[in-house]
Amino acid sequence: MNKDTAVFNLIGKELERQRSGIELIASENFTSQAVLDAMGTCLTNKYAEGYPRKRYYGGCEVVDEIEQLAIDRLKELFGASYANVQPHSGAQANAAVFLACLQAGDKVLGLDLSHGGHLSHGSPVNFSGKIFQPAFYGVEEETGTIDMDKVEATALREQPKLIVCGASAYARDWDYKRFREIADKVGALLLADIAHPAGLIAAGLLNDPMEHCHIVTSTTHKTLRGPRGGIIMMGKNFENPWGRTTRKGTVIKMSRILNSAVFPGMQGGPLEHVIAAKAVAFGEALQPEFKVYGQQVIRNAQALATAFKGKGYKLISGGTDNHLMLIDLRSKGVTGKQAEEALVRADITVNKNMVPFDTQSPMVTSGMRIGTAAITTRGFNEMDCIKVVDWMDQIICDVENEELIQSTKQEVNRFMEQFPLYEGNLVA
Numbered sequence: 001m002n003k004d005t006a007v008f009n010l011i012g013k014e015l016e017r018q019r020s021g022i023e024l025i026a027s028e029n030f031t032s033q034a035v036l037d038a039m040g041t042c043l044t045n046k047y048a049e050g051y052p053r054k055r056y057y058g059g060c061e062v063v064d065e066i067e068q069l070a071i072d073r074l075k076e077l078f079g080a081s082y083a084n085v086q087p088h089s090g091a092q093a094n095a096a097v098f099l100a101c102l103q104a105g106d107k108v109l110g111l112d113l114s115h116g117g118h119l120s121h122g123s124p125v126n127f128s129g130k131i132f133q134p135a136f137y138g139v140e141e142e143t144g145t146i147d148m149d150k151v152e153a154t155a156l157r158e159q160p161k162l163i164v165c166g167a168s169a170y171a172r173d174w175d176y177k178r179f180r181e182i183a184d185k186v187g188a189l190l191l192a193d194i195a196h197p198a199g200l201i202a203a204g205l206l207n208d209p210m211e212h213c214h215i216v217t218s219t220t221h222k223t224l225r226g227p228r229g230g231i232i233m234m235g236k237n238f239e240n241p242w243g244r245t246t247r248k249g250t251v252i253k254m255s256r257i258l259n260s261a262v263f264p265g266m267q268g269g270p271l272e273h274v275i276a277a278k279a280v281a282f283g284e285a286l287q288p289e290f291k292v293y294g295q296q297v298i299r300n301a302q303a304l305a306t307a308f309k310g311k312g313y314k315l316i317s318g319g320t321d322n323h324l325m326l327i328d329l330r331s332k333g334v335t336g337k338q339a340e341e342a343l344v345r346a347d348i349t350v351n352k353n354m355v356p357f358d359t360q361s362p363m364v365t366s367g368m369r370i371g372t373a374a375i376t377t378r379g380f381n382e383m384d385c386i387k388v389v390d391w392m393d394q395i396i397c398d399v400e401n402e403e404l405i406q407s408t409k410q411e412v413n414r415f416m417e418q419f420p421l422y423e424g425n426l427v428a
């Protein structure tokens, strides 16, 4: 029996919150029990700086096997020729790539954060925009989509050393082939950050970046449904993208540079308990059921998008190809902050989000981002999604009606009883 009631009571409360609410944050998901089990193990006790069979500590025989299993499964899942499973997060993975490929002051071209990009793709408040020189492409105001001709024009003007494709709030698929053509034109390396759609790519449901992008990073906890963490991969034939050799004529291998950038460049000891949980999640994603899950994620997103549009909401880009959508709330007369707060009081969790060309600050915003990875894991189908939109619409149109919010919360809590999440209390 755990004695630390202060902490474990709070964990119990969080479990209850997750069980009884509708989770629509696009970057969240619910791992399997096996993933949770792997994380809460004695592996957390082990120091293993280095890589399998090349460690700076003794006693690594078992964690070597675990980490190698995670690497091998990840390579199989994405058809990668190289994989590093040590990054503690997606931002750490990106930081390692920047450290490996760039010199301080080099120019990086990424999607503007306020158009759906990510902090670690060159934002001035992040290491990526402080140490490196950022330039951005955006989405079109009219269509909400990326105009590849404009990306090309921006790349030709800016001459970046690295181009990043990938986003946190972009509902459309990516043209990795065209990005590569642009990167080749300006002699840039191409990094795909697939943190959001990784699971859908692994399931073969979206365009595959592996054959076009020199390096691919991801988180493991969004559509990939693993533990919180990051990964770095390379497709085939990218070991020497610069075509460089040492003075002795040895090929400078990108995989070695990336490994060194993660450790010792960026991080210390790897989290072997999390790496074990990553291995479990990759094993799950290799099963045929994972493709079925991904298909339902997309069907649910389509159902949500259609239902919102039917109620007069404006979706940035007009819909979605993946698991998420970005909704402009201005036509409903509420800010993202107001919508988020009212929905959260009804146990429907979303996040406020800037929309492209937003007139509100990032703490207020004019939009909200929602995604279907988590509700699909709970077992939602398209009909359930339509019901959710009815609840959300009523609240968004009446954000100060506390009576409505409280009665909706009760309905939501009752509804969620039919979608069990984990057995028991999870903590001893």
Ligand code: DSN
Pocket (backbone or CB within 6 Å): 026, 027, 118, 168, 169
């Ligand atoms: N947390 C990620 C997301 O919500 O998309 C960004 O870091």
